[in-house]
Amino acid sequence: MSAAPEPLLRVSALRRHFGGGRSFLRTQRTIRAVEDVSLTLRIGETLGLVGESGCGKSTTGRMIVGLERPSGGEILFKGRDLTGLTPKDWQRQRRDIQMIFQNPQSALDPRLSIGRQIREPLDLHGIGERGGRDAEVLRLMQAVALAPEMADRFPHQISGGQAQRVVIARALAMKPSLIVCDEPVSALDVSVQATVTELLQELQERFDIAYLFISHDLRVVKKLSHRIAVMYLGQIVEEGPTDPVYRRPLHPYTMALLAAIPDLSASRATRPVRLAGDPPSPANPPAGCHFHTRCPYARPRCSAEMPALRPLGEGHSVRCHFAGELGVAS
Amino acid sequence: MTERDRKAGTDGGSAALLSVEGLTVGFRTAAGYADILHAVSFAVRPGTTTCVVGESGSGKSVSCQAVLGLLPANGRRTAGRILFEGRDLAAASEAELETIRGRGIGMVFQDPLGSLNPLHTVGTQLRETLRLHTALSEPQRQARALELLRLVGIPEPEQRLASYVHQFSGGMAQRVMIAMALACEPKLLIADEPTTALDVTIQAQILDLLNRLKAEFGMAILFVTHDLGVVAEMADDVVVMRHGRVVEAGPAARLLTAPQAPYTRELLAAMPRLDVAAPVYRKRAAS
Numbered sequence: 001m002s003a004a005p006e007p008l009l010r011v012s013a014l015r016r017h018f019g020g021g022r023s024f025l026r027t028q029r030t031i032r033a034v035e036d037v038s039l040t041l042r043i044g045e046t047l048g049l050v051g052e053s054g055c056g057k058s059t060t061g062r063m064i065v066g067l068e069r070p071s072g073g074e075i076l077f078k079g080r081d082l083t084g085l086t087p088k089d090w091q092r093q094r095r096d097i098q099m100i101f102q103n104p105q106s107a108l109d110p111r112l113s114i115g116r117q118i119r120e121p122l123d124l125h126g127i128g129e130r131g132g133r134d135a136e137v138l139r140l141m142q143a144v145a146l147a148p149e150m151a152d153r154f155p156h157q158i159s160g161g162q163a164q165r166v167v168i169a170r171a172l173a174m175k176p177s178l179i180v181c182d183e184p185v186s187a188l189d190v191s192v193q194a195t196v197t198e199l200l201q202e203l204q205e206r207f208d209i210a211y212l213f214i215s216h217d218l219r220v221v222k223k224l225s226h227r228i229a230v231m232y233l234g235q236i237v238e239e240g241p242t243d244p245v246y247r248r249p250l251h252p253y254t255m256a257l258l259a260a261i262p263d264l265s266a267s268r269a270t271r272p273v274r275l276a277g278d279p280p281s282p283a284n285p286p287a288g289c290h291f292h293t294r295c296p297y298a299r300p301r302c303s304a305e306m307p308a309l310r311p312l313g314e315g316h317s318v319r320c321h322f323a324g325e326l327g328v329a330s
Numbered sequence: 331m332t333e334r335d336r337k338a339g340t341d342g343g344s345a346a347l348l349s350v351e352g353l354t355v356g357f358r359t360a361a362g363y364a365d366i367l368h369a370v371s372f373a374v375r376p377g378t379t380t381c382v383v384g385e386s387g388s389g390k391s392v393s394c395q396a397v398l399g400l401l402p403a404n405g406r407r408t409a410g411r412i413l414f415e416g417r418d419l420a421a422a423s424e425a426e427l428e429t430i431r432g433r434g435i436g437m438v439f440q441d442p443l444g445s446l447n448p449l450h451t452v453g454t455q456l457r458e459t460l461r462l463h464t465a466l467s468e469p470q471r472q473a474r475a476l477e478l479l480r481l482v483g484i485p486e487p488e489q490r491l492a493s494y495v496h497q498f499s500g501g502m503a504q505r506v507m508i509a510m511a512l513a514c515e516p517k518l519l520i521a522d523e524p525t526t527a528l529d530v531t532i533q534a535q536i537l538d539l540l541n542r543l544k545a546e547f548g549m550a551i552l553f554v555t556h557d558l559g560v561v562a563e564m565a566d567d568v569v570v571m572r573h574g575r576v577v578e579a580g581p582a583a584r585l586l587t588a589p590q591a592p593y594t595r596e597l598l599a600a601m602p603r604l605d606v607a608a609p610v611y612r613k614r615a616a617s
Contacts, residue, residue: 189385219602226611242608260534262559265605
């Protein structure tokens with residue numbers, strides 16, 4: 001295994017804490033948005049990062065693109081640690097790591113035509129000959145299946161799906177090797193959703209782009225991701241190749257999450273066990289295993305000792321003391 | 331068409347609790363007048379769930395607003411009947427509608443935090459609903475409010491009655507909304523995307539709750555959603571809408587497995603689902 005090449009991205013023990021500062025008469029509570037997240041991404045690979053609101057998945061993505069400064073940990077991208085970059089270095093780095101957000105309309109400048117919108121990053125970064133940039137814009141529009149006449153339209157004149165294509169074209173302009181996609185299709189209707197996810201897959205095939213695909217929708221994630229990582233209260237609780245994790249989840253939270261998805265597949269035999277209650281606040285996470293307050297299998301050890309993320313099977317890791325003993329036996 | 335198809339379909343059927351017939355609604359905007367619903371017809375049978383499904387702009391929410399008589403000021407019903415227990419709501423006065431909205435039909439919307447009053451405790455709001463729509467005395471209202479919170483599965487209901495909306499999570503606030511909608515034991519609950527803003531484990535809890543209430547009280551549900559997965563979990567009957575028209579209607583078991591309309595087929599094909607295979611990573615040459 002020592003022969004395995006260094007992955008495109010290696011994130012180790014990444015942390016991000018908010019607050020905790022002291023102001024007049026009181027100390028703020030520390031919100032541990034991200035606590036000890038480690039993950040890797042290979043060239044042309046998609047890692048689905050899933051979890052419910054507040055689990056820290058977006059904060060993790062924002063740290064990787066440099067929108068958020070980590071409180072600790074390491075982000076190695078092509079062998080280089082990004083956490084120590086100066087703003088100027090970041091500007092150069094930014095070409096190689098792009099980000100796509102949930103709401104494409106708010107990611108576009110309402111006063112710029114679609115063509116200008118896509119051309120802007122080329123101008124800012126001085127990419128290509130000035131005279132050749134309009135041709136490049138057309139090539140990019142073609143790559144995301146936008147008709148050339150759309151170039152003169154403005155953001156308010158196009159649909160949500162078209163806007164997300166513009167955003168993707170703009171990200172592609174930098175020829176990135178990694179795109180962090182934060183809920184890129186969540187705001188779109190299903191028929192549009194399908195065309196955008198297919199576009200993302202096609203672009204990955206053509207340009208060997210790796211995606212960190214952040215989403216709360218495990219159905220969308222399954223279609224796109226080679227591997228998935230499940231987050232709960234700032235930690236990765238399970239990680240592994242997509243199909244095996246979905247077929248036989250080992251962490252009780254992953255089991256519950258999969259069981260909760262309303263789905264068209266007929267295979268569900270009996271009514272699954274439901275998780276009771278809401279997730280606890282990341283300002284005050286439970287001691288021991290963060291999930292023990294909602295876990296149907298919790299035992300005394302779970303509230304006393306925090307489990308480590310440990311390998312269990314091929315490329316599959318779980319943060320649970322009793323993983324492997326649970327599941328089918330329930 | 332089978333017997334069941336016909337009931338869920340266009341003619342409403344005599345057994346329907348709610349029957350919408352040829353409903354046409356138009357909106358006046360700066361750009362002129364436009365019809366948003368075109369002769370929409372569907373029915374809800376007592377004690378069953380009818381899901382209205384469609385993409386944004388299909389008219390599914392406007393249909394509900396029209397049933398409730400809650401169209402925006404620039405919207406107007408220009409044709410059609412809305413029969414609830416055989417009575418035409420479209421012909422009812424505003425006062426009659428208010429009575430029906432409280433007692434006969436309950437409603438729950440997508441954003442529970444936006445639908446509740448932030449300035450009053452949850453208990454005050456529940457008692458207010460009961461005061462308006464029932465003849466209960468003040469102590470009875472207090473007891474009933476407590477019972478309602480318990481019914482929708484809110485932990486520590488005594489303390490929660492004195493809480494304000496901002497002290498509730500989204501899922502808990504939606505339970506409060508459902509408690510308010512149930513206050514007068516309506517025969518029909520209209521739920522417009524009630525779980526869209528919620529996390530998936532919380533959504534599952536709310537869907538279970540609605541199904542339990544339906545079974546316990548024989549309440550019918552008109553459930554608006556864009557998620558066919560939710561339809562599969564909830565619906566007895568399905569109405570598929572697009573561009574303000576009913577594209578297809580029928581029993582869920584038939585419609586989800588053997589859709590007739592091309593649009594229903596497209597919608598089903600586009601829906602991400604758990605039984606598709608995930609892509610497998612192939613080693614790349616360069617590294």
